[in-house]
Amino acid sequence: MQLGRVLGRVVASEKSPGLEGIRFLIVQPLDKSEKPKGETLVAADAVFMAGPGELVYFVASREAAEALPEPFVPVDHAIVGIVDQVHLGGSA
Amino acid sequence: MKVATVVGTVVSTINIPVLDKHRLLVCDLDNLDGSPGGYTIAVDVVDAGIGDTVLILDEGSSARQILGLSAGAIRAVVVGIVDELVVDDEVIAVG
Numbered sequence: 791m792q793l794g795r796v797l798g799r800v801v802a803s804e805k806s807p808g809l810e811g812i813r814f815l816i817v818q819p820l821d822k823s824e825k826p827k828g829e830t831l832v833a834a835d836a837v838f839m840a841g842p843g844e845l846v847y848f849v850a851s852r853e854a855a856e857a858l859p860e861p862f863v864p865v866d867h868a869i870v871g872i873v874d875q876v877h878l879g880g881s882a
Numbered sequence: 883m884k885v886a887t888v889v890g891t892v893v894s895t896i897n898i899p900v901l902d903k904h905r906l907l908v909c910d911l912d913n914l915d916g917s918p919g920g921y922t923i924a925v926d927v928v929d930a931g932i933g934d935t936v937l938i939l940d941e942g943s944s945a946r947q948i949l950g951l952s953a954g955a956i957r958a959v960v961v962g963i964v965d966e967l968v969v970d971d972e973v974i975a976v977g
Binding site (some may be wrong): 850 | 901
């Protein structure tokens with residue numbers, strides 16, 4: 791999983807079957823210090839609560855679809871959590 | 883599998899249900915030559931801590947098997963704590 795910042799949303803009324811009701815968000819992947827790294831991508835919102843500006847973490851590849859109510863859908867990135875805090879260094 | 887160093891933790895209260903009872907660790911992926919190899923956020927099943935050199939499994943089906951799940955969006959799991967890395971008879975890292 792990687793960290794990402796939600797930049798916006800994608801509205802698509804015509805979607806592949808199984809994707810009804812799924813929200814798609816534009817995500818900027820981040821490095822562990824929360825600095826932008828790599829190209830933006832579109833991820834399905836599997837927590838149904840993420841919104842623009844939020845720090846999230848997302849899963850890529852086949853496992854992304856597993857996060858959704860219907861797991862056999864064409865999705866390659868899914869937001870699986872909203873980050874409260876990232877602790878780097880120090881004690882866990 | 884990949885060798886990595888645990889450098890932090892992620893705290894999250896809103897997440898998909900399969901992640902509810904698991905700690906998430908920020909892990910720097912280690913290249914043998916010491917160059918940076920990116921990072922990943924992995925589920926911890928071995929009680930690893932910050933500073934530990936660990937073994938990361940990054941494949942969904944095996945990850946679900948370890949966690950006893952038939953379904954679930956989990957791919958990266960910390961599955962071992964490394965005691966020693968030896969390359970060409972030379973110890974290059976000690977956990």
